[in-house]
Amino acid sequence: MNRDNFAVALAVSVIFCASFFAGPAFSADDKTAAAKPVNTGYTTSELGQPAAEGIEITSKGVERKIIPEPEPILKKIDINRIGSAPYYETFEGLRLAKYFTIAQRVEIYQEARPIDAYIMDAKKIRWLHNNQPWNNAADYRSQLKPIFTRAYGTEVTMSDPKNKEGQIRYTHDYRDIYQNQFPIYLEEPNRNVNYKHEQWDQNEILLMHSKKIPGIDWFETINIGYRYSTMNAKNDGSTNAYYETRHTYFTYFSLAPSERCEWFGQFEYFKSKRPKSSFTYNPDHYFYAAELRMKSRDLKTSVIPRISYSLDCYMPFRNEFSKYEMQIRIGHDFTTKLNGTITFRDVLDFRDEWDNTAPSYDPNQKNTVNDSAGWVGVETRLQYKFYDKLWFQTGLDLSCGTNMSDFDNTAFLTGLEYYAPGLIRVDVGYRGNYYYNIEDYMSSVYFKFYLFM
DSSP: OOOOHHHHHHHHHHHHHHHHHHHHTTOOHHHHHHHHOOOSSHHHHHSSSSOOOOEEEEETSSEEEEEOOOOOOOOOTTOOOOOSOOEEEOOOOEEOSSSEEEEEEEEEEEEOOOOHHHHHHHHHHHHHSOOOOSHHHHHHHOEEEEEEEEEEEEEEEEEEEEEEEEEEEEEEEEEEEEEOOOGGGSTTTTOOOOOOEEEEEEEEEEEEEEEETTTTEEEEEEEEEEEEEEEEEEOOOOSOOOEEEEEEEEEEEEEEEEEEEEEEEEEEEEEEEOSSSSSSOOOOEEEEEEEEEETTTSSSSSEEEEEEEEEEEOTOOOEEEEEEEEEEEEEEEESSSSSEEEOOOOOOOOEEEOOOTTTTTOTTOOOEEEEEEEEEEEEEEEEEEEEEEEEEEEEEEEESSSOOTTTTTEEEEEEEEETTTTTTTEEEEEEEEEEETEEEEEEEEEEEEEEEE
16 A cells, blocks of 8 residues: 555544544534533543532522532543543542642553564564564564563643633653663664663643634633653663654644544654664654544544554654554443443554665665555454443454564453552553464563552
């Protein structure tokens, strides 16, 4: 699939989503809107509990009940959230002082690389080390190692408890990343496997604002943030370590006309620098994403088409890497205890290395490389609440490459989740990937703990 064909596919998908949203099953109900003058974009099930009622005494001495509007909450898409609500609410945390709250998270997990990463590495090894064919199952199996990550995060939010329209959040994130494989840099990839221990230290400031727009009763949410990262990699004797600083600017914004519809957009840009490198290396990264989150009238079914695009420019070189991703997520609540989700995904990468001089590394002999990788996949998830707030989760996935089939795989997931909104969430589970074309199996585990968030 070339870029022109992919652009046509994106256009067709947008038209399909727009026409789907205009259909009667997802269109606005005038009678319902009249009966519910306040369209918050949030349901009581998503907030965890109904809003508390208040009492107002009028000038005539008549008591009137008042139901306060739900406060806007920053919402993030998370594929681990199963059912009609595709996101976990991010609460403000535990209030330790009048204007300050705190929240904490710990994540220890392993994860497999997506198929396109394996394909790109395999192709690059072929032309980077032209004396190594890199075209048999044993070679491909040497690339399969789960990345192991330990991440710790603390969030401190400043807000007025009487007016939470605007909030300021500081997040400190530290992570150790092990077994991040870089086989493309090996001189003899058939003899050694290279891993690095990476250390990331990140400090982030996020400005959040959410408000109901007067006159039309839509909820708008906008978040603007800045993140400063230092990234240090220790070498293992076969490659040089790196030290990198990164400045990231990002924004999220959404409009929610009702509890059944929300438009979401995302933009991110970062500039990296490697001040200790022997050559100038200052890559730029751009990322764009858009979603349309729709729900059925009974709020038990959600449909979310999503399109994203990213571009990496390896300044001052002319080399570029671009990635297109298109997916549609369908979630459904079968009962109060049983939920399910299915996601269809299509991914396409392009690598254009105009300044490449490998394998000779003669600056006067450039070896321009233009290649690509693509895959399609389907991910299914089911969860069942068998005790109080304790859920059992399981899933089955299938991923297939569109221009290289060696890394095609099936995967299954099983785990437990305890979720008390705003207080605690604990996820623990196991995942296994079977790469049937090269007859290899890779297992991974995960543990995630969130407190007051």
